[in-house]
Amino acid sequence: MRIATRAIHAGQHPEAITGAIMTPVFQTSTYVQHGPGEHTGYEYSRTQNPTREALERNIADLESASHAFAFASGCAAAATVMHLFKAGDHIVCNDDVYGGTHRLFTQVMATHGLEFTFVDLGDVNALEGALRPNTKALWLETPSNPLLKIIDLKALSTKAHAHELVVICDNTFATPILQRPLELGCDIVVHSTTKYMGGHSDVIGGAACTNNDTHAKRLGFLRNSLGNVPGPWDAWLVLRGMKTLPLRMKAHCENASRIAAYLVEHKRIERVMYPGLKTHPGHAIAASQMSAFGGMITFILEGGLPQAERFLKSVKIFALAESLGGVESLIEHPALMTHASIPAHIRAQLGINDGLIRISVGIEDVNDLLEDLDQALSI
Numbered sequence: 001m002r003i004a005t006r007a008i009h010a011g012q013h014p015e016a017i018t019g020a021i022m023t024p025v026f027q028t029s030t031y032v033q034h035g036p037g038e039h040t041g042y043e044y045s046r047t048q049n050p051t052r053e054a055l056e057r058n059i060a061d062l063e064s065a066s067h068a069f070a071f072a073s074g075c076a077a078a079a080t081v082m083h084l085f086k087a088g089d090h091i092v093c094n095d096d097v098y099g100g101t102h103r104l105f106t107q108v109m110a111t112h113g114l115e116f117t118f119v120d121l122g123d124v125n126a127l128e129g130a131l132r133p134n135t136k137a138l139w140l141e142t143p144s145n146p147l148l149k150i151i152d153l154k155a156l157s158t159k160a161h162a163h164e165l166v167v168i169c170d171n172t173f174a175t176p177i178l179q180r181p182l183e184l185g186c187d188i189v190v191h192s193t194t195k196y197m198g199g200h201s202d203v204i205g206g207a208a209c210t211n212n213d214t215h216a217k218r219l220g221f222l223r224n225s226l227g228n229v230p231g232p233w234d235a236w237l238v239l240r241g242m243k244t245l246p247l248r249m250k251a252h253c254e255n256a257s258r259i260a261a262y263l264v265e266h267k268r269i270e271r272v273m274y275p276g277l278k279t280h281p282g283h284a285i286a287a288s289q290m291s292a293f294g295g296m297i298t299f300i301l302e303g304g305l306p307q308a309e310r311f312l313k314s315v316k317i318f319a320l321a322e323s324l325g326g327v328e329s330l331i332e333h334p335a336l337m338t339h340a341s342i343p344a345h346i347r348a349q350l351g352i353n354d355g356l357i358r359i360s361v362g363i364e365d366v367n368d369l370l371e372d373l374d375q376a377l378s379i
């Protein structure tokens with residue numbers, strides 16, 4: 001079956017007692033046993049929950065994974081994946097990862113003895129220079145946040161596997177509708193389901209997927225031990241979002257490519273970063289590993305912070321807010337908002353400057369979005 005059909009049906013069964021077509025919210029902490037240890041396979045909701053499992057079967061199917069684990073947040077998924085490693089292990093990571101991932105690595109996992117090197121992996125040969133004898137994993141995020149750099153997942157997975165590294169990809173921006181990292185050679189995929197998968201800005205969630213039985217066994221054990229599970233109601237909301245993910249991604253991509261084309265032509269915009277533009281340095285790789293270019297656009301407005309602040313206050317449909325991937329369009333200032341947790345000198349090195357603005361293009365009528373940007377750019 002095709003992915004748009006699977007998004008709706010994969011892993012879903014009518015409920016056994018009533019035939020309810022939608023998986024119920026199994027809002028329970030525990031399950032009654034017939035006798036001590038004689039249970040239905042369900043003992044306690046941190047360990048097993050049918051609503052969560054319906055979501056996991058669905059996500060696993062779309063990501064071409066045999067195992068998926070839902071988490072309380074994207075950060076919870078990333079933190080749990082990091083627990084596959086131990087003190088003394090070294091991990092290579094692309095340089096402009098999500099701010100919260102950077103914080104988790106440098107201010108939490110590093111205090112437990114893990115070592116990290118951040119490097120621009122737009123050049124696949126940069127990996128070799130970052131390797132150490134104790135390197136155990138490669139963490140990739142593509143398109144990256146907020147600079148929308150593109151990383152060649154196939155080439156880097158091949159290189160990393162030659163050094164026996166575990167390759168992990170944060171696929172939040174692309175979603176399995178546009179890009180399936182496991183098919184391209186990665187070992188583990190992580191998601192913030194808060195974003196496109198949930199899709200309605202009403203839930204925080206995360207996921208990790210793999211085809212490797214050893215990693216899956218350990219991830220299941222770690223999640224049960226760390227206890228960072230999503231509640232059944234949150235799992236249900238993400239599952240509901242999944243069913244329209246293919247439709248929504250199509251609309252996000254169409255709107256974003258129209259807006260990117262508009263911004264490129266605008267005289268007050270110094271630079272537009274969107275992988276769908278032929279001038280984007282990662283365009284060819286994006287075209288080969290993604291089926292479309294996503295709904296995120298980053299651009300530099302002339303005039304630095306004062307102009308950026310004025311513009312951000314002048315838009316009317318775009319809401320000034322962190323996060324992304326919802327049906328509604330959002331706009332934000334990475335240096336002051338999503339990436340404020342990255343030290344200023346590192347932000348400067350990366351090019352996350354004061355004129356940099358990131359938009360999450362929603363699925364409103366694109367003409368309204370274009371008019372909104374146009375009026376705010378004329379103020």
Ligand SMILES: *Cc1c(COP(=O)(O)O)cnc(C)c1O
Binds near residue numbers: 073141194195204
């Ligand atoms: C939001 C986000 C995360 C973190 O997810 P939460 O659900 O906010 O914990 C991780 N990676 C990327 C790319 C994100 O956008």
